[in-house]
Amino acid sequence: MEILSTLLQVLAQSLEIYSFVLIVRVLLSWFPNLDWGNPVLTSVSSITDPYLNAFRGIIPPIGGLDLSAILAFFALSLMQRLLTGASITMLSNSITY
Numbered sequence: 575m576e577i578l579s580t581l582l583q584v585l586a587q588s589l590e591i592y593s594f595v596l597i598v599r600v601l602l603s604w605f606p607n608l609d610w611g612n613p614v615l616t617s618v619s620s621i622t623d624p625y626l627n628a629f630r631g632i633i634p635p636i637g638g639l640d641l642s643a644i645l646a647f648f649a650l651s652l653m654q655r656l657l658t659g660a661s662i663t664m665l666s667n668s669i670t671y
Contacts, residue, residue: 575665576664579662580661582660582661583657590654596622598618599623600643
């Protein structure tokens with residue numbers, strides 16, 4: 575059970591790192607004059623755009639503002655909390671037995 579708990583913790587931490595990359599992507603989108611041919615920016619875009627595109631289909635841009643990132647962050651946060659809660663539950667169950 576400890577191995578599964580550790581795996582869930584690693585997944586939760588990975589989602590936290592992905593959230594940070596997503597924040598960087600959203601902040602970079604505020605600067606329209608950036609050269610997206612830059613390898614770093616291209617990497618950030620290629621990592622985050624497929625995830626954001628899933629939510630762009632749900633919430634269309636309103637007045638030129640892309641609000642789909644809010645739903646994307648909410649979904650990531652929910653997954654992080656579920657994974658962390660499951661990990662803690664597994665750890666506490668393994669300690670009591």
